[in-house]
Amino acid sequence: MNEERKPTVFEIEEGNKLLPRFDLHEFLPCITLDADTGEVLMLGYMNREALEKTIKTGLATYYSRSRKKIWVKGEESGFFQHVKDIFIDDDQDTILLKVKVDGGGASCHVGYRSCFYRKLKKGSNEELEFTETHKVFDPKIVYKHA
Amino acid sequence: MNEERKPTVFEIEEGNKLLPRFDLHEFLPCITLDADTGEVLMLGYMNREALEKTIKTGLATYYSRSRKKIWVKGEESGFFQHVKDIFIDDDQDTILLKVKVDGGGASCHVGYRSCFYRKLKKGSNEELEFTETHKVFDPKIVYKHA
Numbered sequence: 001m002n003e004e005r006k007p008t009v010f011e012i013e014e015g016n017k018l019l020p021r022f023d024l025h026e027f028l029p030c031i032t033l034d035a036d037t038g039e040v041l042m043l044g045y046m047n048r049e050a051l052e053k054t055i056k057t058g059l060a061t062y063y064s065r066s067r068k069k070i071w072v073k074g075e076e077s078g079f080f081q082h083v084k085d086i087f088i089d090d091d092q093d094t095i096l097l098k099v100k101v102d103g104g105g106a107s108c109h110v111g112y113r114s115c116f117y118r119k120l121k122k123g124s125n126e127e128l129e130f131t132e133t134h135k136v137f138d139p140k141i142v143y144k145h146a
Numbered sequence: 147m148n149e150e151r152k153p154t155v156f157e158i159e160e161g162n163k164l165l166p167r168f169d170l171h172e173f174l175p176c177i178t179l180d181a182d183t184g185e186v187l188m189l190g191y192m193n194r195e196a197l198e199k200t201i202k203t204g205l206a207t208y209y210s211r212s213r214k215k216i217w218v219k220g221e222e223s224g225f226f227q228h229v230k231d232i233f234i235d236d237d238q239d240t241i242l243l244k245v246k247v248d249g250g251g252a253s254c255h256v257g258y259r260s261c262f263y264r265k266l267k268k269g270s271n272e273e274l275e276f277t278e279t280h281k282v283f284d285p286k287i288v289y290k291h292a
Contacts, residue, residue, distance in 0.1 A: 013256050016264070018272040029175050031186060038184050040177060043240040055271045088274065089261040090254055094189040096262045108236055110159050115235040116242045118162070125201050126164040128234065 013090050020051060021093045028095055032060060032107065035084040035098040041107035042115040044073070046095060058083050060099055077142045079103045104136040109143070111135030159236050166197060167239045174241055178206060178253065181230040181244040187253035188261045190219070192241060204229050206245055223288045225249045250282040255289070257281030 007019050022028055027045045034041055044062035046054065050070055053061040057072075060081035064071045074080030081099035088095055101107055108115040117132040153165050168174055173191045180187055190208035192200065196216055199207040203218075206227035210217045220226030227245035234241055247253055254261040263278040 016274045016276070018266060018274055029189060031177050031189060033186065040179065040186065040242060043175060043177060043235065052271075055266065086266040087262040087277070088264055088266075089189065090256045090258075090263070094261070096186060110236045112236075115240070116233040117236070118234055120164060120201065120232040120234075125198075128162045128164055130162070131233070 012092050018088060019092050020048070020088065020095070021091065022048060023093065027063060027065070028093060030060075030062065030095040030097060032081065032097045032099055034105070034107075034113075035100050039114055040116055041081075041099070041101070041113070051095065054083060054097070055086065060097055073107070074102060077103075077106075077109075077137075079106055079137075079142075081107065106136035109139060111137050111139045111142075158238050164234060165238050166194070166234065166241075167237065168194060169239065173209060173211070174239060176206075176208065176241040176243060178227065178243045178245055180251070180253075180259075181246050185260055186262055187227075187245070187247070187259070197241065200229060200243070201232065206243055219253070220248060223249075223252075223255075223283075225252055225288075227253065252282035255285060257283050257285045257288075 012019055020028060026047050028051065030044045030046050032041045032044060033039060045065055047063045050061045050063045060073045060083055062071050062073060080102045083097055083099055085098040086095065106113050112132045113136055118128040118130055121127040121129050158165055166174060172193050174197065176190045176192050178187045178190060179185060191211055193209040196207045196209045199216065206219045206229055208217050208219060226248045229243055229245055231244040232241065252259050258278045259282055264274040264276055267273040267275050
C-alpha cells in the first residue's frame with residue numbers, strides 16, 4: 001500500500017492545504033451561514049463525497065444521516081444554497097459555508113429562515129421562546145411528501 | 147422503569163420545551179458565536195452534564211472528546227465564554243451559544259479569534275488562504291503545558 005504520510009499538527013493547524021479530518025463515521029459537521037447577514041442557518045453533515053461535490057458544483061451538498069444519502073440542499077424545495085466561501089477550522093474537522101439561498105432565503109425544513117428559531121428563556125432551564133415570529137414558507141406545500 | 151414517553155416530532159420542532167437529543171455517543175455539537183459581532187468562534191461538543199453546567203453557571207462548558215472530560219472553556223487560558231443566549235435547532239440536536247469572551251476575545255487554541263481563520267482559495271479544491279492576519283495571543287504563553 002502506498003499510503004499517504006499522516007499530516008502533522010502544524011500542517012493541519014497552520015498549513016495552507018485542505019486536509020479534512022472526517023470522524024469515525026466518516027462525517028464532518030458543517031455550519032452554514034447566510035453570506036449577506038452572517039446568520040447561522042443550519043448545521044449539516046458532509047462525508048468526503050458531499051464535500052467534494054460542494055467544492056466542485058458550488059451548491060451546498062450534505063450527507064443525510066437519517067436518509068443515509070448525499071443530498072443537494074434545495075433539490076426538493078428549490079431553495080438551493082449557492083456557496084460563496086468554504087472555511088475550515090483549526091483542526092480541520094469542521095466546515096463552515098457562507099451561502100446565498102434561493103427563494104425566500106429559508107434553510108429550515110420547518111419553514112423558518114434559520115434552524116435556530118428558539119432560545120432558552122432567561123432564568124429557565126427548559127422553557128424555550130421563539131425568536132422567529134413567522135415561517136417563510138409552508139413546508140406542506142414546499143415538500144410534496146410532507 | 148418509569149421511562150419518559152418519547153417526544154413527538156411536533157413537540158421537538160414546534161414546542162417550547164428543551165428536549166435535547168444527544169447522538170449515539172451522547173454528544174451534541176455546539177456552535178459558539180461572539181454575542182457582539184455574530185462571528186462564529188468555534189464548534190464544540192456537549193454531553194448532558196456539559197449542557198446542564200452551561201445553563202446553570204452561565205459559562206460555556208464543553209465535553210472534550212480527545213481528553214474525554216468536561217471542560218469549562220477558559221479554565222486554562224482565562225478566556226472564559228460568558229453565555230448570553232442558548233439556542234437550539236429544529237430537531238434539537240444542535241446547540242448554538244452567543245457568548246462574550248474574556249480577555250482578547252480569542253476562542254481558538256491556535257491563538258486566533260475564531261477557529262475558522264482559513265478558507266478555500268477561489269478556483270482551488272485544496273489551497274487554503276488565511277482570513278485572520280495575526281494571532282490575538284501566543285498559545286505558548288497562555289497554555290503553560292504547550
